[in-house]
Each structure stands twice: as C-alpha cells, then as structure tokens.
Amino acid sequence: MNQPAENQQPARPGLWLPVWTLAERELIRFLRQRTRVIGALGQPLLFWILFGAGLRNSFQAPAWSEVLGRELTYQEYFFPGVAVLIVLFTAIFSTISIIEDRKEGFLQGVLVSPISRLALVLGKLTGGMLLSLIQAGIFLALAPWMGISIGPVQFVLIFGFLALLAFTLTALGFVMAWPLDSTQGYHALMSMLLMPMWLLSGAFFPGGETGWLSWVMRLNPLTYGIAALRRLLYWDHELPTSIGLPSLGTSILVTVVFAAVCIGLSVVLASRQSSRNAR
Amino acid sequence: MSASAPAISVQDVRFAYGERQALNGLTFDVKDGEIFGLLGPNGGGKSTLFRILSTLLPLQQGAAQVGGFDLASQQAMVRQILGVTFQSPSLDRKLTVQENLKHQGHLYGLRGADLQSRIGLGLERLGVADRRRELVSKLSGGLQRRVEIAKSLLHRPRLLLLDEPSTGLDPGARIELWKYLRELRQEMALTIVVTTHLLDEAEDCDRLGILHEGQMVALDTPDALRSSVGGDCLTIRSREPERLAVDITAQFGVTVHRVGDQLRIEREGGHDLLRDVVSQFGTAITSVTLGKPTLEDVFVQRTGKQFW
Numbered sequence: 170m171n172q173p174a175e176n177q178q179p180a181r182p183g184l185w186l187p188v189w190t191l192a193e194r195e196l197i198r199f200l201r202q203r204t205r206v207i208g209a210l211g212q213p214l215l216f217w218i219l220f221g222a223g224l225r226n227s228f229q230a231p232a233w234s235e236v237l238g239r240e241l242t243y244q245e246y247f248f249p250g251v252a253v254l255i256v257l258f259t260a261i262f263s264t265i266s267i268i269e270d271r272k273e274g275f276l277q278g279v280l281v282s283p284i285s286r287l288a289l290v291l292g293k294l295t296g297g298m299l300l301s302l303i304q305a306g307i308f309l310a311l312a313p314w315m316g317i318s319i320g321p322v323q324f325v326l327i328f329g330f331l332a333l334l335a336f337t338l339t340a341l342g343f344v345m346a347w348p349l350d351s352t353q354g355y356h357a358l359m360s361m362l363l364m365p366m367w368l369l370s371g372a373f374f375p376g377g378e379t380g381w382l383s384w385v386m387r388l389n390p391l392t393y394g395i396a397a398l399r400r401l402l403y404w405d406h407e408l409p410t411s412i413g414l415p416s417l418g419t420s421i422l423v424t425v426v427f428a429a430v431c432i433g434l435s436v437v438l439a440s441r442q443s444s445r446n447a448r
Numbered sequence: 449m450s451a452s453a454p455a456i457s458v459q460d461v462r463f464a465y466g467e468r469q470a471l472n473g474l475t476f477d478v479k480d481g482e483i484f485g486l487l488g489p490n491g492g493g494k495s496t497l498f499r500i501l502s503t504l505l506p507l508q509q510g511a512a513q514v515g516g517f518d519l520a521s522q523q524a525m526v527r528q529i530l531g532v533t534f535q536s537p538s539l540d541r542k543l544t545v546q547e548n549l550k551h552q553g554h555l556y557g558l559r560g561a562d563l564q565s566r567i568g569l570g571l572e573r574l575g576v577a578d579r580r581r582e583l584v585s586k587l588s589g590g591l592q593r594r595v596e597i598a599k600s601l602l603h604r605p606r607l608l609l610l611d612e613p614s615t616g617l618d619p620g621a622r623i624e625l626w627k628y629l630r631e632l633r634q635e636m637a638l639t640i641v642v643t644t645h646l647l648d649e650a651e652d653c654d655r656l657g658i659l660h661e662g663q664m665v666a667l668d669t670p671d672a673l674r675s676s677v678g679g680d681c682l683t684i685r686s687r688e689p690e691r692l693a694v695d696i697t698a699q700f701g702v703t704v705h706r707v708g709d710q711l712r713i714e715r716e717g718g719h720d721l722l723r724d725v726v727s728q729f730g731t732a733i734t735s736v737t738l739g740k741p742t743l744e745d746v747f748v749q750r751t752g753k754q755f756w
Contacts, residue, residue, distance in 0.1 A: 181557050182555055193551075274539075276538075278532070281532045442505055
C-alpha cells in the first residue's frame with residue numbers, strides 16, 4: 170500500500186505549464202477540425218478578393234495615400250483590414266469553444282484543478298493568439314503582390330503587434346463567451362457587436378473626418394488596431410495623422426489598455442464560482 | 449493531521465440557488481479510507497453537495513474541511529488533494545486517451561518521465577492501456593468512465609469524489625467499476641465519496657448518508673440502516689388505500705403508513721400478518737409483497753415519501 174506521505178505535498182502546477190498545455194490543446198483541436206481552418210482563413214480571403222474586385226472602381230482613396238506616390242487600390246486599402254478580420258474570426262472560433270467546453274464537460278475538469286484562473290485565461294488567449302499568427306501570417310505573405318515590401322525589422326514589429334491584437338480580441342471574445350450558455354447567443358453578439366466593430370474601424374472603408382461616423386470610429390478601439398497595422402505595413406512612409414488613422418504611439422497605447430481591460434475582465438469572470446460551471 | 453482525522457468534515461452547510469434552498473444545514477464526517485455514499489432521489493441535494501466539495505460552488509453558509517484543509521480559505525490545497533470524476537465526462541473527445549491524461553498531468557504540475565510512467569500505470573490499473581492512442585470519442589461509455597477515473601487519479605489524490613459513477617453504464621460495466629473502486633481504495637489508501645440515486649449501488653458503500661430535501665435523514669452502514677427499520681416489511685397496493693388502512697389498523701392493531709397508493713407495515717413475523725390480511729381483505733387488495741427491509745424502506749420510513 171502506498172504511504173500517503175508522498176501525497177502530502179503534491180507538486181504545484183505553477184503558471185506556464187498549464188498555460189502551455191491548454192494552448193497546445195487548442196492547436197491540436199484546431200488542426201483536427203478542417204472546417205475551422207477554412208472558416209477562419211477562407212472567408213476573409215474570399216471577402217478580400219470579391220470586395221476588392223467589386224469596389225475597385227467606386228473606391229475613393231483617402232487623403233493620406235498621396236504620400237505613397239502611387240495609386241492606392243481598394244484591394245491594397247482593404248489588405249490590413251482582412252488581416253485583422255482573420256485575427257477576429259480566429260478569436261471568435263477559439264472563444265466559442267468555451268461554450269462547447271462547458272457543455273461537453275471539459276471545463277469543469279479544468280476548474281477543479283489547482284491551476285490559477287489567470288493560467289486558465291492565458292491558456293485560452295495564447296492558443297487563440299498562436300492560431301491567429303499562423304493564419305494571418307499566411308495571408309500577409311501576399312503583401313509583396315500588393316506592392317508592399319516588408320523588411321526584417323518590420324516583420325518582427327508586425328508580428329509582435331498582431332500577437333498583441335490577437336490576445337486582445339481573444340480576450341474580448343472570452344468576456345463575451347464566458348457568461349453565455351449557447352453558441353446561438355454568441356452568434357448574435359458576433360453580428361451585432363464584433364462585425365460592426367470591425368466594419369467601423371477603417372478596415373472596410375475610410376471614415377469621414379466629420380459627422381457621427383467619425384465619432385464611432387474615434388471611440389472604437391479596433392480603429393487603433395487597424396491604424397497601427399497599416400502604419401507598420403507602410404513603415405518607410407510618413408503617413409499623416411487623421412481620425413481614421415491615429416498615430417502609431419496612440420494606436421499601440423489604446424490597444425494595450427484595451428487588452429489589459431479585456432484580460433482583467435476575463436480573469437474576474439473566470440474566478441467567480443457559479444452553478445453554471447457544474448454540469 | 450493524524451491518521452484518524454476525518455477525510456471530510458461538514459458542519460451546518462446550507463446552500464440556496466436564489467430562492468430555492470438546496471441544502472438545509474448538513475453536518476457529517478467522512479472517515480479516512482472509507483467508501484462513503486450519498487444516496488437520494490434527484491433534487492435531494494447530493495449534486496449540490498458534490499459541487500461544493502469539489503470547489504465548483506462556493507460555500508455560502510457553514511464550514512467544511514477536506515483532507516484537513518478548509519474549503520473556504522484553502523481552496524488551492526483542497527484542489528490538489530482531490531480527484532473528481534464528473535457525471536458528464538470531462539474528457540476532451542477530440543483528443544486521444546493519452547493526450548487527455550497528459551494535459552491533466554500538466555494541470556497538476558506533473559511532467560516528463562514521472563508523468564509518462566503515471567499515465568502508463570494508471571491506464572494499466574484501469575484496464576485501458578491498449579486504448580491509449582485512440583480518440584476518446586471512439587470508446588464506449590464504460591471505457592470512457594474508466595479513463596475518466598484514471599484521469600482523476602493521475603495526481604494521486606487522497607480523496608476521490610465520484611458523481612453518479614454508474615450513469616450510462618450497463619450492469620456488467622457497473623460491477624467492474626465497483627471492483628476497481630474497491631481495489632483502488634486498497635492500493636492507494638484512498639477515501640472515496642460517491643453520489644448515487646441507485647439503491648443497489650448504495651449497498652456497495654461502507655457507509656451511507658441519505659439526503660432528502662437538503663437534509664441528512666439517515667447516516668450509517670447499509671446493514672445498520674436496514675435493521676433500523678426492523679422485522680419484515682409488508683407493502684400493500686389497493687384501489688382504496690385510505691379505507692383499507694383504517695380497516696387493517698382496527699382489525700390487527702398495527703401501525704399502517706400510507707405512501708401514495710401504497711400501505712406499508714413494518715413488524716416481526718410479517719408472514720402471519722400477510723396471511724391474515726389477505727384472507728380478511730383480499731378483495732380490496734390489488735397486490736401485496738413481503739420482504740426484508742431494503743434501503744428504499746429506510747428512505748420511506750425516514751421521509752414518509754416514496755423514493756421514486
């Protein structure tokens with residue numbers, strides 16, 4: 170018979186081992202579900218090709234594009250917006266699985282384990298972030314065809330920022346998914362909140378500098394995410410600042426604050442003991 | 449903590465879901481090394497108690513210690529010494545058996561060769577070692593339950609909580625499962641707490657607490673509980689239970705309990721009474737059974753309600 174002595178002080182799980190193991194699980198699950206790969210990468214790509222072709226002639230390039238010294242096509246304008254859409258879709262797909270994990274029972278096993286709730290949240294966000302980087306990375310490889318050249322420093326900066334943005338959007342998805350019991354509820358939030366947020370961020374069309382739309386853009390945290398990515402893509406050009414295109418410093422600052430708020434809320438939500446967690 | 453300290457101690461625990469009171473002041477101890485059963489019909493409060501003990505629900509009122517650690521203030525320690533097997537499997541069905549156990553080990557701070565050997569031993573012990581590379585979704589319900597148990601034992605907990613472990617298992621698999629549980633208790637010096645609404649399953653426990661409407665209405669070994677009812681148990685069904693009860697009491701001077709459309713009489717020498725009742729009131733009776741008291745009789749006697 171085992172003496173319980175060796176069981177008296179079990180190993181503490183720490184922070185990073187649980188974070189990594191939960192993230193790894195996300196990656197494995199993703200790769201085993203082919204439809205998810207198609208959904209997160211395929212749909213934005215299709216949008217880009219179809220809208221790019223359809224809106225080519227009616228598109229009016231924003232004033233800042235003069236700095237580029239060449240004509241800005243809609244396809245090129247839309248390029249960073251599609252990269253962010255890929256990140257957004259990946260974040261949605263990763264966090265919708267919280268609802269499934271709760272339904273199927275996996276989550277309750279994690280909740281009774283001794284890991285901290287911060288580790289639980291970071292595991293989810295790291296998984297979503299890595300999936301976003303892989304898919305957005307594949308898309309960004311098309312940049313040279315748009316006439317956008319990406320140097321090594323720029324490459325590191327772009328991926329660093331995309332990682333931050335992916336973390337933020339996955340955390341936003343976490344906050345939305347955690348209290349929900351059904352994926353239908355999540356779809357409603359997605360079309361009423363997340364998609365409009367993306368549409369009104371300067372991703373899809375340049376906003377005017379006046380009127381109510383300009384205020385929506387100013388208050389939309391994703392506007393700053395799109396702006397930072399756009400500025401990093403045109404690293405060699407000094408783009409003028411406008412409402413739809415705030416400065417790089419402001420954009421990164423707003424994104425960091427937004428990330429901190431979403432991650433904080435996620436941890437607070439996950440720390441609450443509730444009858445919903447039990448099945 | 450001394451060896452004789454209780455594995456779980458619960459003092460005046462109350463819990464309410466909003467307005468609905470689910471637990472009404474529970475106080476009991478689970479002894480170190482026993483298989484303790486929480487028996488009760490659905491809605492009796494056993495699942496709520498299970499969730500509180502497994503740290504999924506907060507302790508609203510009262511106090512509890514698990515493995516000597518305070519449930520309210522030392523949650524992290526409680527989680528480390530506790531193994532939990534849920535009614536609905538907490539396995540990821542899209543992962544293999546091996547992958548599920550690996551992630552579980554990581555959540556408990558286990559890694560490397562130690563983790564690998566524990567996975568091997570655990571699967572071996574529960575007889576599922578040959579299925580380790582298969583997706584969980586490919587396994588039968590009985591095998592999944594075994595993997596679930598192997599998963600919850602991976603970090604060698606001192607205490608194993610199982611919620612309705614036989615749900616969805618065929619009788620053969622259920623007998624197997626209990627064989628494993630008894631072996632595990634021996635090998636790992638484990639205390640096991642099982643919730644169940646199945647009377648046969650409750651018979652397998654060392655001690656049994658019967659929960660009804662959030663209260664512990666009885667707590668003892670299954671044998672002691674049954675003998676507390678005393679003698680034989682006569683159950684009579686009738687179309688007119690009200691009148692028959694009055695008639696039998698008047699004729700034989702025995703206490704008759706009415707439970708739904710059934711009449712129950714507990715007394716020594718039940719077969720004599722059976723003969724007399726049938727010859728006297730045969731036409732008013734639709735069916736009659738005589739038997740030694742069962743746990744169901746215990747429940748009926750303590751609560752005045754039918755178990756089902």
